[in-house]
Amino acid sequence: MVQPAKAKPKTLFDKIWDSHVVERSDDGTCLLYIDRQLVHEVTSAQAFEGLRLTGRKVRRPEANLAVCDHNVPTTDRGKPIEDEDSRIQVAELERNVREFGIPYFPLTDARQGIVHIIGPEQGFTQPGMTLVCGDSHTATHGAFGALAFGVGTSEVEHVLATQTLYQKPAKNMRITVTGTPHRGVGAKDIILAIIGKIGTAGGTGHVVEFAGPAIEALSMEGRMTVCNMTIEAGARAGLVAPDQKTYDYMAGKPMAPKGGAWEMALAYWKTLPSDPGATYDREVKLDASDIAPLVTWGTSPEDVVPITGAVPDPSTARDDNKRRAMERALEYMGITAGTKMTDIPIQTAFIGSCTNGRIEDLRAAAAIARGRKVADGVRALVVPGSGLVKHQAEEEGLDRIFTEAGFEWREAGCSMCLAMNPDKLAPGERAASTSNRNFEGRQGPGGRTHLMSPAMVAAAAIRGRIADVRDFD
Amino acid sequence: MEKFTTLIAIAAPLPMINVDTDKIIPAKWLKTIKRTGLGPALFEAIRYRKDGSEDPGFVLNKEPYRHAEILVTGENFGCGSSREHAPWALLDFGFRCIIAPDFADIFYSNAFKNGILLVKLPQATVDKMMADAEKGANARLTVDLERQVVVRPDGEEVPFDIDPFRKHCLLNGLDEVGLTLQKAETIGGFEARQKTATPWLYR
Numbered sequence: 001m002v003q004p005a006k007a008k009p010k011t012l013f014d015k016i017w018d019s020h021v022v023e024r025s026d027d028g029t030c031l032l033y034i035d036r037q038l039v040h041e042v043t044s045a046q047a048f049e050g051l052r053l054t055g056r057k058v059r060r061p062e063a064n065l066a067v068c069d070h071n072v073p074t075t076d077r078g079k080p081i082e083d084e085d086s087r088i089q090v091a092e093l094e095r096n097v098r099e100f101g102i103p104y105f106p107l108t109d110a111r112q113g114i115v116h117i118i119g120p121e122q123g124f125t126q127p128g129m130t131l132v133c134g135d136s137h138t139a140t141h142g143a144f145g146a147l148a149f150g151v152g153t154s155e156v157e158h159v160l161a162t163q164t165l166y167q168k169p170a171k172n173m174r175i176t177v178t179g180t181p182h183r184g185v186g187a188k189d190i191i192l193a194i195i196g197k198i199g200t201a202g203g204t205g206h207v208v209e210f211a212g213p214a215i216e217a218l219s220m221e222g223r224m225t226v227c228n229m230t231i232e233a234g235a236r237a238g239l240v241a242p243d244q245k246t247y248d249y250m251a252g253k254p255m256a257p258k259g260g261a262w263e264m265a266l267a268y269w270k271t272l273p274s275d276p277g278a279t280y281d282r283e284v285k286l287d288a289s290d291i292a293p294l295v296t297w298g299t300s301p302e303d304v305v306p307i308t309g310a311v312p313d314p315s316t317a318r319d320d321n322k323r324r325a326m327e328r329a330l331e332y333m334g335i336t337a338g339t340k341m342t343d344i345p346i347q348t349a350f351i352g353s354c355t356n357g358r359i360e361d362l363r364a365a366a367a368i369a370r371g372r373k374v375a376d377g378v379r380a381l382v383v384p385g386s387g388l389v390k391h392q393a394e395e396e397g398l399d400r401i402f403t404e405a406g407f408e409w410r411e412a413g414c415s416m417c418l419a420m421n422p423d424k425l426a427p428g429e430r431a432a433s434t435s436n437r438n439f440e441g442r443q444g445p446g447g448r449t450h451l452m453s454p455a456m457v458a459a460a461a462i463r464g465r466i467a468d469v470r471d472f473d
Numbered sequence: 474m475e476k477f478t479t480l481i482a483i484a485a486p487l488p489m490i491n492v493d494t495d496k497i498i499p500a501k502w503l504k505t506i507k508r509t510g511l512g513p514a515l516f517e518a519i520r521y522r523k524d525g526s527e528d529p530g531f532v533l534n535k536e537p538y539r540h541a542e543i544l545v546t547g548e549n550f551g552c553g554s555s556r557e558h559a560p561w562a563l564l565d566f567g568f569r570c571i572i573a574p575d576f577a578d579i580f581y582s583n584a585f586k587n588g589i590l591l592v593k594l595p596q597a598t599v600d601k602m603m604a605d606a607e608k609g610a611n612a613r614l615t616v617d618l619e620r621q622v623v624v625r626p627d628g629e630e631v632p633f634d635i636d637p638f639r640k641h642c643l644l645n646g647l648d649e650v651g652l653t654l655q656k657a658e659t660i661g662g663f664e665a666r667q668k669t670a671t672p673w674l675y676r
Binding site for chain 2: 019026028031033035042043049056070071083086088089092126128129134135136138149150152153154157161163164166168200201204231232234255257261264268300325418419420427437439440441445
């Protein structure tokens, strides 16, 4: 019998890509089928308006899920939104989902929350899918082995109208994390270490597959944290191969397949992991046991330093462009080279966001906050990533731990991660934050952000300055 | 989308790396439900002083750069948030072309959807064009998309790469959604096959 020619081994990315190509043109550009889209109020209004102006319809309304998250207040949900522009934007989304028939979780729904928290929570996100959203942190969903990436509003409109996008295939990059992290080191430290190593443009043009024992050992929440910040390393999408943890997490979720469909889906999902011998355009390796709890000192997520370290000296920069950027960052951040990170005082602590607003993050922060008090003069916010996360945390008594320690316990939303709602830093105010970006003005004009893990933010809130979580037993 | 063919224009130098889209347009401007009118808010935090007046040191507050249509800048321009408000703000100010060593992926596709041509060139070439841009109105750059060259003020022609599909859309100012809708049958055929292979994706 003639043996069939052996197919070239494929990566997880290749498999998802190849199964979604509707049409390929000579220059390699593909019309790619998009299985699901998450929609929120900030990047969709102009897309719906585009459809309305041209008399176009949404091709598959049921393939979308809409929610308000970026703009929404995290205080009393019983009152109308005070900020007029935010109120209009929320009202506009509500009008659009009604007119175009798109499933929507209103603000009063317990399932409301940040798009990237609710997708996985509902089983909307599934392995092997293509999923987009008008938000760069769509990379989060790659934790399930879904090809998920952020798009602009024109592409939101394109997906609404056609369920497709024109894309060129990305290059394959694999980041393998070996070893076992030490106490006090978690998913956030792993991804900050990766960004510090490859730089904020290190993944440009690539889809990153995270692999290795340290990634496999992470919970689904931890994998989401890692994939979430892939965009901070320049890559549009991150991926983790689905495994038993993925299936256990998904089983029984409201929008996950059920019964016979579940069995069929499961059999398919198990074919997705990269084939042995699959090749990557770029390989990066890290040892998790080399990673200390990390914090950022500057205004780019690549500006990371171990908590035991000090603010770096711009004269050590690799070139003049980088040196000027470092000098500007130090000036903006109001710190000087050589200052120990643990000597930097903070005024605000923020726990939340699509990076670290899940139940495991709140548990890690609560473990540090338990029986302690937030330092005088520090404002500390805990903003659960969704109404369901909030509910679960309350069932576990985490809300009481936080409020007894002096943290504010809020309603779900993006909140101070990007300061579109009333939660923002004042000019010059410094925050320890579990969010994903320390850009100038990101958490409020003139605000200063140090990124770190939820446990590290809780530790900073209690000390009143950036602190080493390993000093808390 | 407006066509892009040949642009002869003043180029503004912005010698910064990793210019993120929060810097291009801060989040508070994302509350708009329109695509236009964001030009005055472009680079707000570095363009205006605390009292709201223009910072005379910032390049776009100087002549002739108020009229610039080309921006020459550093590596990884447009990183961070996917907000299309960034290209909307650049376009509303008047920019039709940005020259840099590289661009962040999402910004790259957003810019093209709005008729802004992004030109990737090696750092050393960008450095030369940055120096050209510093000379102001006496040193206009010519960007010829059809021929895929940037012509420096001294006449040197610098070729650049662009993928044929993007070039075609830009040269003709095509409505991509309209283009794709003509393929509705092909898409329907894909859906029918997918529905058989992976039926759980259709609920």
